[in-house]
Amino acid sequence: MFGIVRPCRHRLGEGLRTQWMAHLCGLCLALRRDHGQLARVVTNYDGLLVSVLTEAQAGTTDAGRRTAGPCPLRGMRTASVAQGEGARLAAAVSLVLAAAKVRDHVADGDGLLARRPVALAARRVATSWGRAGERGGSAVGFDTAVLVDAVDRQIGVEALAGPGTPLLTVTEPTETATGAAFAHTALLAGRPGNAEPLAEAGRLFGRLAHLLDAVEDREADAASGAWNPLTATGTSLTEARRLADDAVHGIRLALRDAEFADPKLAHVLLVHELRTSVDRAFGTASCGHPHPAPDTEGARVEQYGPPPGNPFAPGGPPHTPGPPRRDRRGLLAGCAVWTGLACSCQMCCGTYEDPWTREPKEGLCQRCDCGDCCDGCDCCSNCCDGCCCDGCGCDC
Numbered sequence: 001m002f003g004i005v006r007p008c009r010h011r012l013g014e015g016l017r018t019q020w021m022a023h024l025c026g027l028c029l030a031l032r033r034d035h036g037q038l039a040r041v042v043t044n045y046d047g048l049l050v051s052v053l054t055e056a057q058a059g060t061t062d063a064g065r066r067t068a069g070p071c072p073l074r075g076m077r078t079a080s081v082a083q084g085e086g087a088r089l090a091a092a093v094s095l096v097l098a099a100a101k102v103r104d105h106v107a108d109g110d111g112l113l114a115r116r117p118v119a120l121a122a123r124r125v126a127t128s129w130g131r132a133g134e135r136g137g138s139a140v141g142f143d144t145a146v147l148v149d150a151v152d153r154q155i156g157v158e159a160l161a162g163p164g165t166p167l168l169t170v171t172e173p174t175e176t177a178t179g180a181a182f183a184h185t186a187l188l189a190g191r192p193g194n195a196e197p198l199a200e201a202g203r204l205f206g207r208l209a210h211l212l213d214a215v216e217d218r219e220a221d222a223a224s225g226a227w228n229p230l231t232a233t234g235t236s237l238t239e240a241r242r243l244a245d246d247a248v249h250g251i252r253l254a255l256r257d258a259e260f261a262d263p264k265l266a267h268v269l270l271v272h273e274l275r276t277s278v279d280r281a282f283g284t285a286s287c288g289h290p291h292p293a294p295d296t297e298g299a300r301v302e303q304y305g306p307p308p309g310n311p312f313a314p315g316g317p318p319h320t321p322g323p324p325r326r327d328r329r330g331l332l333a334g335c336a337v338w339t340g341l342a343c344s345c346q347m348c349c350g351t352y353e354d355p356w357t358r359e360p361k362e363g364l365c366q367r368c369d370c371g372d373c374c375d376g377c378d379c380c381s382n383c384c385d386g387c388c389c390d391g392c393g394c395d396c
Helices: 013-036 038-044 048-058 085-108 116-139 147-160 167-188 190-226 231-234 236-255 264-282 331-345
Strands: 065-071 075-080 351-353 360-362
Touching: 013 038, 013 048, 013 065, 013 075, 013 085, 013 116, 013 264, 038 085, 038 116, 048 085, 048 167, 048 190, 048 264, 075 147, 085 116, 085 147, 085 167, 116 190, 167 190, 167 231, 167 236, 190 231, 190 264, 236 264
Parallel strands: none
Antiparallel strands: 065 075, 351 360
């Protein structure tokens, strides 16, 4: 998984977390259904925003959901997942951009790709993904040529950039690509009037994604000698932060000009979570929520968000010590689930259920950026009295 919008389970209420997971699983399954198992590796957090925006404008319908079978990443549970043109567009965009990224790494000879056999195999995969993305885009009326053109121009822009080059000159191709993808969701949802404001929101989102990627990679790029837009153009972190904050503000204003049937999830992800992403990239404070803790009598105390646990499983507080759970898996079933979790890296880098007891557990490298030292959520303090994590519906 990759992307700048990585919402913490403590900041999303149970309802919004379920919706977010429906779009994430929907993107993954759309990739598998239309483009094969290998294509699922390009599933990413930012790509699902295309699916979220489509549904936010059209509204949630029975036709837009289906029940997916058991999956190791959901603790071998079924789930309601998003389907339809939004998920297919998200899959097409993810494939085309992933193909471009692979080709870029091959051209740079990064890591194992410096070896000719590996580079040759990677190039073939990229070509396959590019063609698959083109077919998928055509199926929903989206011309992926705008994405390919943006990627090609990016290479030339970076080659010409140097000290004094405006940073926004470097981010322009990315802005154009994301603007086109966001705008097309308005056509899929039957709201052509939203195309212009969503194109602006997408353009600014692309700028922000490019900026935050550059900020997070700056030190590593300097150590390896890799090209970085901030270093190449001589842009300071202060200026980068100003541009990032302006982009977040601009996205918020652009979303105000669009009409939505159900804006909550899109609002939380593209307004509140983007602000958190900026804070995370620049190492500043962000909105957080304390983990709940039992009182001295074992009862749960009041909390600001849902309890920690498996984001892929149905809600509800973790069980306190007591009688064994009735839905405990048998030895063989548990072993099968354990194998799936291990092969998917969920036991290392995710949140999952114990294969046998179903108790919620966190992977070894799982991190939560909301912390447990703050007293509440203030990310809506300027515009409403509620907490954005529960989808307060504020129009900030």
